[in-house]
Amino acid sequence: MKVHEFQAKAIFSRYGIPVPRGCVASSAGRAARIVGDLGGKGVVKAQVHAGGRGRGGGIKLVTSPPEAEEFVASLIGSNLVTPQTGPDGVPVKQVLIEEPVGIDRELYLAVTLDRAQAMLVLLASHAGGMDIEEVAAAHPEDIYSESIDPLLGLMPFQSRRLASKLGLAGPAAREAWAVMGAIARIAVELDCSLVEVNPLVVTTSGAMVALDAKINLDDDGLFRHQDLMELQDPSQEDPREAEAAALGISYVNLDGDLGCLINGAGLAMATLDLTQTVGGSPANFLDVGGGADEEKIAAAVKIIVSDPKVTRVLINLFGGILRCDVAARGVVQAFRETGANQPLIVRLLGTNMEEGQAIFRESGLPVAFADTLTEAANAIHQSA
Numbered sequence: 001m002k003v004h005e006f007q008a009k010a011i012f013s014r015y016g017i018p019v020p021r022g023c024v025a026s027s028a029g030r031a032a033r034i035v036g037d038l039g040g041k042g043v044v045k046a047q048v049h050a051g052g053r054g055r056g057g058g059i060k061l062v063t064s065p066p067e068a069e070e071f072v073a074s075l076i077g078s079n080l081v082t083p084q085t086g087p088d089g090v091p092v093k094q095v096l097i098e099e100p101v102g103i104d105r106e107l108y109l110a111v112t113l114d115r116a117q118a119m120l121v122l123l124a125s126h127a128g129g130m131d132i133e134e135v136a137a138a139h140p141e142d143i144y145s146e147s148i149d150p151l152l153g154l155m156p157f158q159s160r161r162l163a164s165k166l167g168l169a170g171p172a173a174r175e176a177w178a179v180m181g182a183i184a185r186i187a188v189e190l191d192c193s194l195v196e197v198n199p200l201v202v203t204t205s206g207a208m209v210a211l212d213a214k215i216n217l218d219d220d221g222l223f224r225h226q227d228l229m230e231l232q233d234p235s236q237e238d239p240r241e242a243e244a245a246a247l248g249i250s251y252v253n254l255d256g257d258l259g260c261l262i263n264g265a266g267l268a269m270a271t272l273d274l275t276q277t278v279g280g281s282p283a284n285f286l287d288v289g290g291g292a293d294e295e296k297i298a299a300a301v302k303i304i305v306s307d308p309k310v311t312r313v314l315i316n317l318f319g320g321i322l323r324c325d326v327a328a329r330g331v332v333q334a335f336r337e338t339g340a341n342q343p344l345i346v347r348l349l350g351t352n353m354e355e356g357q358a359i360f361r362e363s364g365l366p367v368a369f370a371d372t373l374t375e376a377a378n379a380i381h382q383s384a
Helices: 005-014 028-037 065-075 132-138 156-165 170-189 219-224 239-246 265-277 294-305 324-338 353-363 373-383
Strands: 022-025 042-046 059-062 095-098 103-114 119-125 143-148 192-203 208-210 214-217 250-253 258-262 284-287 312-319 344-350 367-369
Touching: 005 095, 005 170, 005 214, 022 028, 028 042, 028 065, 028 095, 042 065, 059 065, 065 095, 103 132, 103 143, 103 170, 119 132, 119 156, 119 170, 132 143, 143 156, 156 170, 170 192, 170 208, 214 219, 239 250, 239 294, 258 265, 258 294, 265 284, 265 312, 265 373, 284 294, 294 312, 294 324, 312 324, 312 373, 324 344, 324 353, 344 353, 344 373, 353 367
Parallel strands: 258 284, 258 312, 312 344, 344 367
Antiparallel strands: 022 095, 042 059, 042 095, 103 119, 103 192, 119 143, 192 208, 192 214, 250 284
8 A cells, every 4th residue: 555755754754754844735725825834935746656746747846835826726636647657647636845955965765575585675875866767777786785684673784884885974874874774664563565765865954854755555464554544545546456455356457458357366377477478468467366256256347347448358267165157147247237248258167167157158248268278368369
């Protein structure tokens, strides 16, 4: 689960990380008053769950309350398109307005998961303010890292080593050590998949300030943080993904035209790989799980066929706890209730697969059956 910048900065403040003085506004008039309170200047930042806001026109330094009012009036209620959003962008409902900060140096810090080592890793770079992916691609030598032992945590010598590599000394180094330790604690204590500060700046007065803040919370750890669940903003999420999450369905929207209904993450990944191999393009990743009933299957199919990109649907199910006949009735129910007419490629294997196939044959839906993954691949290729 992602949170907004102003929410992440509130968490930063609780952990002692310095952030600029500022306030959130959801109207142009309120924005003008905030800029007035900040001395007549402010940095206005659209609050959306996407990076690249500056490139999309969502960040601006304003030099007067009227300028702030005009800019915020153009943002609130609009959709901001950035390099990390689709062409439709994401809605802007509020802005964060902060006092300007004199910048001497921009640094990058983040704690994320190193899957190869199965532990958290602290990343640091002196190329702050840039997309870290671009830095990693062009100058990987500019990114330094320290693995965080899950039992020991981030050790002081690791913070000192990174600060030295960043060229920090004296008070600036000590402040950097404190920020590094704080973001490591946030990542562990709040079950985060990412805690990022980009940029962490050394100001012209020598202070260390987090100009930006990004926190991604691990969904599987949210049950331990009921207070953090209140930070969720459904308006920033894909509506189909949000609907699926509410139903307990694993669904990720993709760019293709082949809707996929699959049970089991391993089978789902293999199916998507197979689809790509034969020239198909999945419209989604959807794992309905092993214990779904007819209603859950029907709900999942309705989400799939509601996507206007979907021109055909692949059903690839292994009947174990989820019987094939139960799945078939759920699919047929969804098609009848929605009036969907996309052609179906159906592969059923396992418990009651003959009964499931019979339900599809009697449904009158446009169905092509496959007994193996190879046959399913051929059917996908032929239907393209």
